[in-house]
Amino acid sequence: MSSNAVQIIAQQSRAASRELATVSASRRNLALAKMADALESVKQQVLEVNGLEIIKARDEGQTDAMVKRLTIDDKTFAYMLSRLKKVAQLPDPLNRILAGHSNPAGLRVYKKSVPLGVIGIIYESRPNVTSDAAGVCIKSGNAVILRGGSEALQTNAILTDAMVAGALAAGLPPHAIQIIRTPDREAVGELLQMDDYIDVLIPRGGKGLIERIAKGTRIPVIKHYDGICHLYIAADADPARALALAVNSKCQSVQVCNALETLLVDKQCAEQLLPPLQAAFSQHGIELRGCEQTQKLLTDISPATEDDWHTEYLAPILSLKIVDGIQQAIEHINHYGSGHTDGIVTQSLSLARQFEQQVDSASVMINASTRLSGGGDYGLGAVVGISTDKLHVRGPVGPDELTTYKWVAHGDGHLRD
């Protein structure tokens, strides 16, 4: 793909974004409905093409995990449509008045939410990102440039063509949704240079991809790094609840960013809780790595090293540390954690309050599984990622988070003295 082609796409998106900024909420919601309808009508094609891409991926020796991510089945497809519809039902993220006042001279000032402009989404394998990202971007009045993984090129192309037709039928500008249709890697490099036309890039994939993109561009990047997630079982925790939350946080799915990686157990309940925890995790095939004190209480447990506390396993491994009270738990989390999702199990309001205030993370879970952090349970409809940045957006990136704002000042000939 020539540099020129990527530049034309970027320029077209910029032009579309200017128009989109003035499209009413009802028309944007209509577009989301028509995008879902259009997807529905190409379902068979999508499943067929996806099936061929799955075969190709298997032939090329891709891992099972990767093939699973690539696969669209009936359930995935239904989920994709339901999310577009959910996003359509959300309140309009645009034109919200975020603040306002009249100055002493009568200048009326308000701060209102507006689209960011053009969003570039660079992602690997999962074709459901194609519809989620398009949905979230259209809802928030942004033009989107998609760049999916080469293994899902055809699947993504059909999905996009259908959504573009739906959006056009609702009267959105052409080029509101675009996808880069070439597998060659240079196209990404060219995209990174389009800082005149693209307002933000959101890479979804491994740490390597994100770092490469963040380093190679002047465009702001919303980053989704590690989820080194913790659960702290306080001294007063109900043992059965603590066990259930720890197991669910770790075992419901191990390859996801909000899965538990380190379990912190208060020393006051460690002796009682560690044996049943070990039994439960062993049933789920989870390898435990314990601190020195843990090793005194449990046999058959390998030692956790300093490295373990820094590690996002994304695998059936859990590090386990006995801590001397909530303060030590919070310090461990703020020191070793990645600020993604961290939880506490307690019956005490004051411990919950302290944990909520002092843990410096995007998501703080009180008596809830770490696996519940995310756009769905937070009511965002659909998301394009989970930010581990602190600036602009923290945690799930939904429609609200893809807005910026402008200040508008209405005067009546007001001058500065």
Added chain:
Amino acid sequence: MSSNAVQIIAQQSRAASRELATVSASRRNLALAKMADALESVKQQVLEVNGLEIIKARDEGQTDAMVKRLTIDDKTFAYMLSRLKKVAQLPDPLNRILAGHSNPAGLRVYKKSVPLGVIGIIYESRPNVTSDAAGVCIKSGNAVILRGGSEALQTNAILTDAMVAGALAAGLPPHAIQIIRTPDREAVGELLQMDDYIDVLIPRGGKGLIERIAKGTRIPVIKHYDGICHLYIAADADPARALALAVNSKCQSVQVCNALETLLVDKQCAEQLLPPLQAAFSQHGIELRGCEQTQKLLTDISPATEDDWHTEYLAPILSLKIVDGIQQAIEHINHYGSGHTDGIVTQSLSLARQFEQQVDSASVMINASTRLSGGGDYGLGAVVGISTDKLHVRGPVGPDELTTYKWVAHGDGHLRD
């Protein structure tokens, strides 16, 4: 200054930020009041030391503009105190509930504002930044590391010492406010490496300084670049009002980021308005540079080149272009502008609405001088800069803008299915 010294400062700030995040609004406001009192009590010392630094700057051949920026007089000092007091009176930017819902399973979720953590402010000459930045950071529960210009080293040190004493007297943690007390440039380089401890850097100064900092660090930077500000005089504008707004926008002060740089005049009123505009600007010693059509209507005007439309003069020069309607004006602004502050003079609601919707700038002024964009008139109390970024903060950076948020989920043993 050894690398170790900067690192210790950064670590101390991080520790202070953990404590600050839990300090009540009333205590933070008390600290701002005591900081103002403490400054008041060292006023004579400040003026004396500042006087010596002014003499030194003059001896070293610094420009008048620079000496002016460096100077604290009675009026500046009173203004510094008044801004600390104004910031204290603002609503608390922390613990605002920004969104929330209960999911179908009864998980209660809310998104609440919290401090960013540690803010580094790197600035040149103006010592009033010292108190403004400390005030805005303390109000928003952030620890701040100040690094002022070498020419104001002693002035900044006295100001900081007084504010630290005031903050301590109110019970804030030590190290909530710190300043780097060495003129050597390496200290800045070391500060840029402290991404483990500093959450955001805000450089205030020339474009060179900002670019150097943004390139040299992994810490997110809130940038304050050019203000290539426009005023569009629509065909229906009241001539006297248009004249007054154009003159005030350009002439009230020329060396500031929200001063007018390009005046766009609708072709329908150009013939009537250009001669009085030329006369008025000539009275104020402003050099005009006009487009081709302008040159047909005015004699004695130099031509504007393509470069002029891209230039922030910060000087008594104004470029002038005749445009064919509002659409062309908006396109010119979105193409050549820097997204800082752009205004329209009109009597038409529909033109005002179109301008407000389609101009992609941090501040859009309707019948108001571009010079009115900023924290003061927007009700922010004090600011630490004006962002030309679109992410996180756009326009004036006050206490609200130095917050991020966390998601808190309260469950009752909620698990993921």
